[in-house]
Amino acid sequence: MIIKVAVDAPLRRLFDYRAPDSGAAAPGMRVLVPFGRRRTVGVVVSCAERSDVPAAQLRQALDVLDAHPVLDPALLSLLVWAAEYYRSPIGEVIAGALPAALRAGRSVEATELRWALTPLGREAALGQLAARAVRLRRIVELLASAEQGSLGTDTIAQTVKDASAALRTLESRGYVERQRAVASPPAPAGPCAPQDGPPLNDAQQAALERISGSLNGFACHLLHGVTGSGKTEVYLNAIARVLARGAQALVLAPEIALTPQLIARFKARFTAPLAVAHSGLSDHERLAAWRAARSGQARIVIGTRSAVFMPLTQPGLIIVDEEHDPSFKQQDGFRYSARDLAIVRAQRLGIPIVLGSATPSLEALERAQRQPQWLSRLPQRAGRARPPRVVLIDLRKSAQTHGLATPALLAIRRHLDAEGQVMLFLNRRGYAPVLFCPACGWAAQCRRCDAHLTVHSGGGRLICHHCGVEQAPIAQCPNCQAAAKPVGQGTQRIEETLRQQFPDAPLARIDRDSIRRKGELESLLERVRNNEIRILVGTQMLTKGHDFPNVTLVVVLNADQGLFSADFRASERLAQTIVQVAGRAGRAERPGEVLIQTEYPDHPLLSLLLTGGYEAFAEGALNERRQSGWPPYARIALLRAEASRPGAAMSFLKAAHRLADDCDRGGVRLLGPAPAPMERRAGLHRAQLLLQADSHAPLQRFLGAWLPRIEALDPARRVRWSVDVDAAELF
Secondary structure, eight states: OEEEEEESSSOSSOEEEEOOTTSOOOTTOEEEEEETTEEEEEEEEEEESOOSSOGGGOOBOOEEOOSSOSSOHHHHHHHHHHHHHTTOOHHHHHHHTSOHHHHTTOOSSOEEEEEEEOHHHHHHHHHHSOTTOHHHHHHHHHHHHOTTSOEEHHHHHTTSTTHHHHHHHHHHTTSEEEEEEEOOOOOOOOOOOOOOOOOOOHHHHHHHHHHHTTTTSOEEEEEEEOTTSOHHHHHHHHHHHHHHTTOEEEEEOSOGGGHHHHHHHHHHHOOSOEEEEOTTSOHHHHHHHHHHHHHTOOSEEEESGGGGGOOOSSEEEEEEETTTOGGGBOOSSSOOBHHHHHHHHHHHHTOEEEEEESSOOHHHHHHHHHOGGGEEEEOSOSTTOOOOEEEEEETTTSOEETTEEHHHHHHHHHHHHTTOEEEEEOSOOSSBSEEEOTTTOOBOBOSSSSSBOEEOTTTOOEEOTTTOOEEOOOOBOTTTOOBOEEESOOHHHHHHHHHHHOTTSOEEEESTTTOOSTTHHHHHHHHHHTTOOSEEEESGGGSSSOOOTTEEEEEESOTTTTTTOSSTTHHHHHHHHHHHHHTTSSOSSSOOEEEEEESOTTOHHHHHHHHHHHHHHHHHHHHHHHHHTOTTSSEEEEEEEEESSTTHHHHHHHHHHHHHTTSOOTTOEEEEEEEEEEEEETTEEEEEEEEEESSHHHHHHHHHHHHHHHHTOSGGGGSEEEEEETOSOOO
16 A cells, blocks of 8 residues: 655655555554655555555655544645645645644644552552551552552542642652553533623624524625624624534634634633634644544634634534734745635535624625625624714824824823723834934945834834844944934834823833733733723734724824835725724724824825725725736736845746746736845845736646746756745735
8 A cells, every 4th residue: 555645845745655564544644754864744645556656766654643534534635725726835734734743743642641559559558658648648549449540640639639749759669650641532512502692783683694594504604894893792693503503613813812802702601612723822732722623622713824724523613703804814834815715614514604804805895796695794883882983184284293193192182081092003113114314314224125124212223124133223324423313103102202292191002012921912901991001002913803992082193004005905905904993993882083194185095985984995996906907806826036146036937937938828927027025135035926817727727737847947946936826915
């Protein structure tokens, strides 16, 4: 028997091995194989009776690591499909779906530490232990009467106080020994009755009935609800019906920052066991969550992007919250979209999926236009909350104090005096984006990137936000010796200005510089909800679905980022950000106000958002995409290359372009190659080649014929290159 094994290596192929002598290897099982000069863990993808590799060169797998497949047929099939669709090495794709501990060969089954009496302990312990050694004697008695001959530490601790110390004493005397045994898997949780939630309004109830009516088959629902409309309540009620059927629910959220909030909501509603999966967990925690989901013991699985690959024994529903968020697209390595793979997985499993957002992606809206029966709208905020009043502040006509317009400062004071909370959004961390010499025009540049260094407070450190390089503070211009000055505003500078203007108002900043330790963000958000923080300033982390009932004013400090970008998705991203951050205001009974600072108050995008809302913007944006041939009315892929030597990436892409003439393009258009918008990053020179097609099939056929030829190119060995199917960022 020949087994075809996926090995975690950057090679787009499977490797043939003779089956090991230790046991039968079936698809989905892990095997230990020789790979080059090392041993590694691979996953069997398929079996065959013969191989194209000469028998003399065919190596034998060393061992089978599993009694049963770690990847069920449906999940393994999805991973194989994903590797082909995204043109990624199959071994890297499968490895990314497994916890690190399993990739290293650890047992799939959970083990527990148990204790047993040694022969010495059985023969002489009771007689040699002093009468006053009560704890030691009690442990020996327990172990002597144990039916299985051993007991777990937790079981002993239930009877004996400070059992760990007593066990170590007995072990040192040779009376007991440690054993490792497979832990009994917890029984899958049965149906559970959830706690009652708030009553649903008519729109929420209609959405719930539409979702519940499709639980016996595949349906791709779009839950389009304005911010604060109660989308999560619809999720919770739909999951309650899924749990009542004995099935599991998978919930995907875009950011780690959101998962504690979601977990709290779910734990307050359900007694069913939950499993949580995201990159902030330790390897042990991720493995425990994976086991709980695979065994069916966890009825609800909540996680970020990679949780789309969590095993499920009884899948019943998939939910993708904030489906528009770009965090669902992996930007390096295996460049997959968790949202899109979740749709494919639901379709293959024959279960419904719910995509929820206040600002749906244009792809989701276009799909809803084709399948209106699965579109549910929540047009009003839940309870008595009302939409906030939105006002543009023309920066050309308003005085500013370090980036804060006078009308914004007056509004902040007014809302603070009225006992409201204030949130300020600026998607630019640091103190100032540029260190500039007003005398000669010099600006501090990163030596490894085509980018300015950002000034950070706390000594004036200069940091590149693209490669992470740091430089010492610079007080004088190196060209003319004049004093260098920080120009522009980042969140640190805004924080400094606000503390000067409102010294009595407790303030907090939320960005990647201020939130570093585990649990720090959750603690800070709890202080915000308890009204201990009156002013909150931060970056995109503030827009991710947080619910702050006491926030009555939101100020968007720089709404002009993205208005004139060359990226075709920039206007969509900007509109989503503005609507999402504006939705943090007035979510409870108190009215909300949103101020948007801009130097282009007459820009069509801003005008459309103010007069018609996100739906009006989306309708216009979809018409533009249709006319210009961009997604969702076309398919794209991006061939990227980077090299330390100038010109090498462009030479490789030009050679790749010439190869395309020898392939059947089938309507695929190649644009470029061209330097990347930031040509030099982290010391590497970057370029890209864009592929466009009217539909999915011709693009995939072309890539299937073209990429193997690219791999054989001589310049391909001198650059680092990758292909990004359905690229979300053109950078």
